[in-house]
Amino acid sequence: MPAKEVKHIDVTHIPELLRLAEEVQNTGEIRILKKDQEELAQITPIKPLPNGLVPFTDVLSTIRPEIALQDIIDAYTKGNSKQRKLIELQLGGFRTSLERMMAEQVGDIIKQINEKKAGVKPTKPSTRKRAKSRVFTKDDPLWNIVGIFKDDGGPTDVSANIDKYLADAYSDTH
Amino acid sequence: MSTSTRYNSRWVFSDTSGYYAAMIENDENHDAALVILSRLERERVRFFTTLYVLAELHALVINRRRNPQLALALSEISKLAAQPLFL
Numbered sequence: 452m453p454a455k456e457v458k459h460i461d462v463t464h465i466p467e468l469l470r471l472a473e474e475v476q477n478t479g480e481i482r483i484l485k486k487d488q489e490e491l492a493q494i495t496p497i498k499p500l501p502n503g504l505v506p507f508t509d510v511l512s513t514i515r516p517e518i519a520l521q522d523i524i525d526a527y528t529k530g531n532s533k534q535r536k537l538i539e540l541q542l543g544g545f546r547t548s549l550e551r552m553m554a555e556q557v558g559d560i561i562k563q564i565n566e567k568k569a570g571v572k573p574t575k576p577s578t579r580k581r582a583k584s585r586v587f588t589k590d591d592p593l594w595n596i597v598g599i600f601k602d603d604g605g606p607t608d609v610s611a612n613i614d615k616y617l618a619d620a621y622s623d624t625h
Numbered sequence: 626m627s628t629s630t631r632y633n634s635r636w637v638f639s640d641t642s643g644y645y646a647a648m649i650e651n652d653e654n655h656d657a658a659l660v661i662l663s664r665l666e667r668e669r670v671r672f673f674t675t676l677y678v679l680a681e682l683h684a685l686v687i688n689r690r691r692n693p694q695l696a697l698a699l700s701e702i703s704k705l706a707a708q709p710l711f712l
Contacts, residue, residue, distance in 0.1 A: 586669045587637075593647075593672065597659065600686070601650040609685065610646035610654040617641075617681055620688035 477561065637665055639674040641681040648682075 462468040475482050475494045484492045587593065602609075609616045646654035647662060665672075 585671065587666055587672055588669070589666060591666075593639075593662070596644065596648045597662065598648070598650045598655070600648050603651070605651075607651055607653045609649065610642040610652050610658075613642040613645065613681075613685075616685060616688070620684040 635668060635670045637670045637672050639672050639678065641678050641685070644674075644678065644682050645685055648686075 460468075462472055471482060471494060475496050478496075481496070482494045483490050484494065585591075606616070642654070643658060643661075646652045646658035649655060652658075
């Protein structure tokens, strides 16, 4: 009797499953999916991380809002585990938004960090080009967001107290 | 928003509070943000920001999740992320 073919599911456009699958891939840890107390399914990594490579969540914990994407590798190199842990605590829910918006970019950085830590020299330089900024005109898409949203009944001092409301937003996601 | 001169152009860094004030009609700094944006448009500046700023903006808007305009606002933020605004 031939072995039953494993069914493949493309989760590219299923953000929650994609995030979970990438987490399993990058941490090398199995995840069990439960419904109440009943265990329904198990997600296992195809390939475990070789010793010494960096889990995805550790890399994300090094990201600080004030630094550019290109600086993340340097920040990782210089940061110690205590600093990374502190940053992780501060960022909280920010990481959730970040994961969704920057999966591709962060994945590329993780690959570079992993290669660097594993002592692998890149075979070719990155071909990613920086986007060119253009002059701000009346046709700029930035104008599309102006006044797009009226937060009836909501606070009116958000822009003046951005840190406070960001902290609220992040804590609200957990 | 802060400004600097570089490579013979005037560059303006757009931060989260600036975007938010421009976007939210009843924010106390909304009118001020419009005045600043209009001035910067006349001055033909170039904006730059980071994805982290947009991620913060995203988080703030998500926190206002009961508003029916949320989907539209998030859609426009995503479009901004696709524009060449980033250094």
